[in-house]
Amino acid sequence: MAPDELRSAMRTLGYKTQSELATAIGVSRSAVSLWLEGKVGVPRPVAMLLRMLIAAQRRAY
Template identity: 90%
Template sequence: MPSDVDSPRDARLASMSPDELKSAMRSLGYRTQSELAAAIGVSRSAVSLWLEGKVGVPRPVAMLLRMLVAAQRRSY
């Protein structure tokens, strides 16, 4: 039986790939790991690990970034 998280409507609950994280950073105007880290309240080293793919982006962080990108797109 597939879980709800596997369904397309719940894709926003999934983790985030390093490429998606880089894209979200660009979309939101964060040029450095330090800028993103300060904005979301994590260490720069955590952002570095996510971008290198060594550690997965926590689901709440991925969800937050997706919501911010979506909100920014709606505001134009």
């Protein structure tokens, strides 16, 4: 998951801050920051979780 896709996922899921996303998925805010800066890749399980949450949200509407 690229940083742009992560930003888009955050917006889609309603997370306004790095801290909100970090708390929701159980990681540190600094981890989210590194992902958004592209310094560290988003772990595959996290990317899968976010994509599944987006898909579930779309099905709910």
